[in-house]
Amino acid sequence: MFWIVYFPMISVLSANEPNSTLKEMVFNAKVREALLFAGKRTDGEQHSVSADILSEDFRISGDFQLALGRFEEAEESLRKSSRLIRHSKSLLRIRSCRNTGWQAFFLHRFSTALSCFTRLLNENELSVPHRLEALTGTALVLHTLGYLNEAYRYLEEMRALALREQLEDWQQLAHTINFDFTIQYELRQSPQLTDHVYWQVAAANFMPPALSSLPIKVMTSDLLTRRLDYLRQLHAFALGSADVANQLQAHLNWASAAELDLYQRTVRVEIALAALATDATRLAQSLLNFNHFGQGLRHTVVHNNIEYFYCLAKACQQIGRIEESMHHYGRYALLAMQSMRTASLPADFHSQQRVRNTAHTPLDDVCARLPGKYRRAYTYLLGNLSRPDLSVREVAAHIGVTERALQMAFKTYVGLSPTEVIRRQRMERIRNDLLNEAGASIADVAEKWGVQNRSTLVNGYRKEFQETPSDTLMH
Numbered sequence: 001m002f003w004i005v006y007f008p009m010i011s012v013l014s015a016n017e018p019n020s021t022l023k024e025m026v027f028n029a030k031v032r033e034a035l036l037f038a039g040k041r042t043d044g045e046q047h048s049v050s051a052d053i054l055s056e057d058f059r060i061s062g063d064f065q066l067a068l069g070r071f072e073e074a075e076e077s078l079r080k081s082s083r084l085i086r087h088s089k090s091l092l093r094i095r096s097c098r099n100t101g102w103q104a105f106f107l108h109r110f111s112t113a114l115s116c117f118t119r120l121l122n123e124n125e126l127s128v129p130h131r132l133e134a135l136t137g138t139a140l141v142l143h144t145l146g147y148l149n150e151a152y153r154y155l156e157e158m159r160a161l162a163l164r165e166q167l168e169d170w171q172q173l174a175h176t177i178n179f180d181f182t183i184q185y186e187l188r189q190s191p192q193l194t195d196h197v198y199w200q201v202a203a204a205n206f207m208p209p210a211l212s213s214l215p216i217k218v219m220t221s222d223l224l225t226r227r228l229d230y231l232r233q234l235h236a237f238a239l240g241s242a243d244v245a246n247q248l249q250a251h252l253n254w255a256s257a258a259e260l261d262l263y264q265r266t267v268r269v270e271i272a273l274a275a276l277a278t279d280a281t282r283l284a285q286s287l288l289n290f291n292h293f294g295q296g297l298r299h300t301v302v303h304n305n306i307e308y309f310y311c312l313a314k315a316c317q318q319i320g321r322i323e324e325s326m327h328h329y330g331r332y333a334l335l336a337m338q339s340m341r342t343a344s345l346p347a348d349f350h351s352q353q354r355v356r357n358t359a360h361t362p363l364d365d366v367c368a369r370l371p372g373k374y375r376r377a378y379t380y381l382l383g384n385l386s387r388p389d390l391s392v393r394e395v396a397a398h399i400g401v402t403e404r405a406l407q408m409a410f411k412t413y414v415g416l417s418p419t420e421v422i423r424r425q426r427m428e429r430i431r432n433d434l435l436n437e438a439g440a441s442i443a444d445v446a447e448k449w450g451v452q453n454r455s456t457l458v459n460g461y462r463k464e465f466q467e468t469p470s471d472t473l474m475h
Contacts, residue, residue, distance in 0.1 A: 001144075001262055001263070001265075001266045002184070002263075002266050002270065003140045003144070003177075004067055004106075004260065004262050004263045004266065005223065005227055005255075005260070006140075006176070006177065006223075007063065007067050007102070008026045008031050008034065008063065008064060008067050008223070009026055009027070009169075009173060009221065009224070010133055010136055010137075011026075011059075011060055011063035011064070011067075012026045013129060013132070013133075013170060013173070014129045014130060014132070014133040015056055015060070015129065016127055019060075022034055022037060022038060025037060026221075026223060027220065027221040027222060027223060028221075028222045028223070029222045029223040029226055029254070029258065030258075031067060031258055031259075031260060032068070032258055032259050034064055035064035035065065038057060038060050038064055039061055041057045041061075042054065042057045042058055042061050042077075051084045051085075051086060052084070052085070052087075054084055055080075055081045055082075055085050055095075056081070058077045058080045058081035058084065059077075059078065059081040059095065059099070061077045062074045062075075062076075062077030062078035062099070063078075063102065065077060066102060066103065067260065067262075067263075068260065068261070068262075069261050071106065071107070074103065078103065081095060081099065082095050082096050082412070083412065089416070090123070090415070091415075092411075092412075092415035093123070093415025093416060094123055094125070094126060094130060094415070095415075096369050096413060096414060096415050097116050097120055097123075097365055097369070098116070098120060098130070098133070100112070100116050100365060100368045100369045101113045101115075101116030101117050101134075101137060101365070102137065104116065104368060105137065105140070105141060105144075106262075109368075110141055110144060110145055112365065112368050113137070113141050114138065114141045114142070114145075115365040116137075116368070117134045117137040117138040117141065118134075119365045120134040121135070124466070128161070128165050128167075131161065132158055132161060132162060132167070132170050135154050135155075135157055135158035135161065136154075136155070136158050136173070136174075136177070138154045139151045139152075139154035139155040139158060139177070140177070142154060143181060143184075146198075146199075146201065146203075148181070148203065148206045148208070149206055151181065152178075152208070155174060155177060155178055155181070158170070158174055159171060159174035159175070159178070162174055168220070169220070169221070172219050172220065172221065172224055173224065176219070176224045176227060178209075179228060179231060180227065180231060181208065182208045182209060183231045183234060183235050185203060185206070185208045186208075186238075187234065187235070187238050187270070187273055187274060187277070188200075188273065189203065190238060190273075190277035192276060192277045192278075192314075193273065193277055193314070195314075196307075196310055197333075197336070198306055198307075198310070198332075198336040198339075226251065226254065229247075229251075230247075230248065230251040230267075233247045233251075234248065234270060234271065234274050237271070237274045237275070237278070238273075238274035238277045239278075240278050242278075242280070245283070248274075251267060252264065252267050252268065252271070255267055265308075268287045268288065269287075269288075269307045269308055269311060271283075271287055272284040272287045272288055272311045272315075273307065273311060275287070276314045276315060276318065279318060281315050281318045281319055284311060284314075285315050288308065288311055305335055306332060306335045306336050306339060309328050309329075309331045309332035309335060310328075310329070310332045312328040312332075313325045313326075313327075313329035316328060366378060366414055366421065367379070369413045370409065370410075370413050370414065371409065371413065373399055373401070374399070374406070374409045374410070374413070376398070376399050377395050377396070377398060377399045377401075377406060377409075377418075378421070380398045380399070381418065381421065381425070382425060385422065385425055385426055385429065385449055386448060386449055386450050388450045388451070388452050390422065390450060392406060392407070392417075392418045392419055392422075395418060406418055423460050423463075423464075424464055426449045426450060426451055426460070427460050427461050427464040427465070428464070429449050430445050430446055430449050430451065430457070431461070431464075431465060431469075431472055433445045433449075434469060434472045434473055435472065440473075442470065442473070445469075446469075457469065
C-alpha cells in the first residue's frame with residue numbers, strides 16, 4: 001500500500017479549486033495537521049458557507065481520515081459530503097462513485113475500486129482534475145493487482161493529460177509514481193527473492209523503463225521529495241549500500257510521527273525486502289516485529305500481509321529455522337491464492353481497454369454505493385432487465401418500500417433514478433453484446449435486454465455513449 005502516501009495529494013489536487021492552506025500543508029508532508037485543519041473547517045462552517053463548499057470540505061476530511069486508517073470516521077464524512085450535493089445530479093453521481101472507489105481500495109476490495117474508477121472515466125461531465133484522479137486510481141489498483149503493463153498505460157495517460165493541460169503538480173505526481181513502480185519492480189527482481197512467486201507471476205512478460213531513462217525532476221512538494229529520496233535509498237540498500245540504513249530509518253520515523261500507520265507498515269515491509277535481498281536478516285526481523293503489524297494482521301486478506309509473511313518465511317530460511325520458515329511460507333501461499341481468487345479484474349476490463357464505455361461487473365460500483373435494503377432492489381432490477389415490462393413500482397414492491405422511497409434512495413446514493421439505472425444497465429449490456437458477439441443483430445440484442453422500441457434504443461444508446469448501435473458495430 002505504498003500508494004497511501006500519495007493519496008492526500010491526489011485528494012487536494014482533485015478539487016476544482018484547491019484550498020491553498022490545505023494544499024500547502026499536504027505538499028509539506030503535514031498530513032495530520034491537514035486533517036485537523038479540515039476538521040475545524042467542517043465544524044466551524046456548518047452555517048457560514050454554501051453546501052457546495054461544505055461538501056468539498058467533508059470530502060477532503062474523509063479522504064485524510066482514510067489515509068490515517070480511520071475508516072468508520074471516513075465513511076461518515078464521505079457520506080455527508082455526498083448528501084450536501086443538492087443541485088447537480090452529475091456531480092452527485094461522480095462524487096458517490098469516486099468516494100466508493102477509494103473506500104473500496106483502502107479496504108482491499110480491488111474489483112469494486114477498479115469498477116468505480118473506470119465508471120468515472122466513462123462520465124462525459126468529468127472535470128479534468130476528476131479525470132486525472134480516476135486515471136491515477138485506476139493505475140494504482142492495476143499495479144496492486146499485478147497488472148503492471150496496464151498500470152503503466154493508465155499512468156502514462158494521466159501524465160499526458162496533465163502535460164496537455166499544463167498542470168505541473170499532476171505531472172510531478174505522475175513522475176514520482178512512475179519511479180515508484182519501477183523501484184517496486186527492481187526490488188522484487190533481486191536474485192535473493194526469486195521464490196516470491198506472487199510477484200514473479202505478476203512481473204512475467206513485463207519490462208519497466210530503465211531507471212537511467214527516467215528524467216530527474218525538481219519537486220515542489222516535500223511529500224513527493226521525501227518519497228523519491230526514500231526510494232533511491234531503498235534501491236541503493238537493496239544493491240548493498242549499507243550506509244543508507246539510517247536515512248531509511250529516518251523516513252520510517254517520519255511516517256510514524258505523521259501517524260500514517262498504514263504507510264508505516266508498508267515502509268517496514270519494503271525495507272525488510274531490501275534487507276533480505278542483501279542477507280541483512282537481523283534488520284529484516286526487527287522491522288517485522290509483530291507489535292507493528294498485529295492490528296493489520298487481523299484482516300484475512302490484506303495485501304501487505306502477503307509480503308509480510310513472505311518476509312518472515314525468508315528471514316527464517318536465511319538463519320536456518322526451516323520448519324518455522326515453511327509455516328510462514330504456507331500462510332504466504334494461502335493469502336496469495338485467496339488474493340488472486342478474490343481480487344481479479346472485472347470480467348469485461350479488457351473490452352473496456354478497447355472501448356471504455358462497456359458493461360461493468362454489475363454488483364460492483366452501483367451496488368457498493370447502496371444501503372443493504374436497496375442493494376436487494378438493485379439485484380432484482382438486474383435479474384429482470386430482459387423483461388420489457390419491468391417497472392420501478394415492481395422493484396419497489398419487491399423490497400416493500402414506496403416508489404418515492406426507492407427514487408430518493410437511488411438519487412441520494414447513486415445520483416441516478418431507478419429508471420435511469422435500468423436504461424444504463426440495458427444499454428451497457430447491449431453494447432457489450434454488440435462488441436463481443438460476431439454477426440449480432442441490433443434488433444435481436446436489444447430485444448434480449450428488454451428494449452423493443454427502435455427510437456427508445458437509439459435515444460437511450462446515444463445518451464449513454466454519444467453514438468448509435470450501428471456506429472458501435474463499425475468499431
